Amino acid sequence: MLSSQSFIDRLTDNGFNFFTGVPCSLLSGLIACLEESGEAPYIPAVREDAAVGLCAGAYMAGSLPVLLMQNSGLGYCLNAFTSLNLIYKIPTLVIMSWRGCGGKDAPEHIIMGEINEDLLKTAGMDFAVLTPENHQDVLQQAMLKIKEGLPFTLLVKKGIFDERH
Amino acid sequence: MKGTEAFKEIIPLLKGEPVVHANGYICRESFQQQDREANFYMIGSMGLASSIGLGVALCQPDKKVIVFDGDGNVLMSMGTLAMIAATAPKNMVHIVFDNQVYESTGSQKSLSGTIPLEEVAKSSGYPMAFRVTKKEEIKPAFKKLMDGKGPGFLLIKVEPDFDPKTGRVTHTPEEIKTRFMNSMGAG
16 A cells, blocks of 8 residues: 555655546545645645546646546546647646456446546547556656646556545 | 627727637637637537636736637636736736626527626626626727736626628647747747
């Protein structure tokens, strides 16, 4: 397991300074750290695509944004990713929880859990599956993509971060 | 008042402010009348002009940040009005050109003929929200919003009169982004 606080520290060390999203229990530790720290703002978004827009504005205004969301919000975001981020080259780091991974979850998560990787691939969105062992490498990979102006998604399975709910 | 006339009133009042434009007619008319480096033309991602504008306003708190929005865009992302009101950027001015139709796709009706969007903004918590219907009301209302403590909301009721021959924005999306960022010193 990764410590939420140390991961947030690593993000801020890499220059990320603007956080928004729609919560997921798998990301509850990360969001709690952001809410407690007060160093960088965490802005609760009403829906995932609004968070994509917010991050795009923040990036263009000189900040480096992170979007935290559940994979159930991916459908809402596909138009924003394909007709905003990917064509304007507006990067965002997306931390996306992977509900329904391996087919074991509540019924509403099963289909998206099976297809979220394919959807990201089809849309041309680069991603990596985050593990406690690879987190430094995938963050480096993300930084390279972000420097190229591209969004990058880290998929987070259950049990990677401590949960607070 | 015609939509094109509303733009003719408001564009000369702009100085160097970043202006985020909603897709469709809003982008095309503004581009046609006066292209500016500080204009962000959102050509896709319908509904997100307000959230993009909010992101800019929160990260550039010393600049007035303006959004040129449309009724269809506002209706699609009504929840973003709550985000704007809750984060309360003092420097944000949200202007909605309300023609009550989706004009660039053939003038299909929107819901703003029955739903007063400035009341929605007010109820969401915008400290200032006005409606204007006459050309001569635009300048004083705009001044009030620019001088006041935002976020401010201005609904401009217009008649649809967009000329479909009006060209599209000719800059590439990457050019639009780069110019916009440079205009704010964020490039």
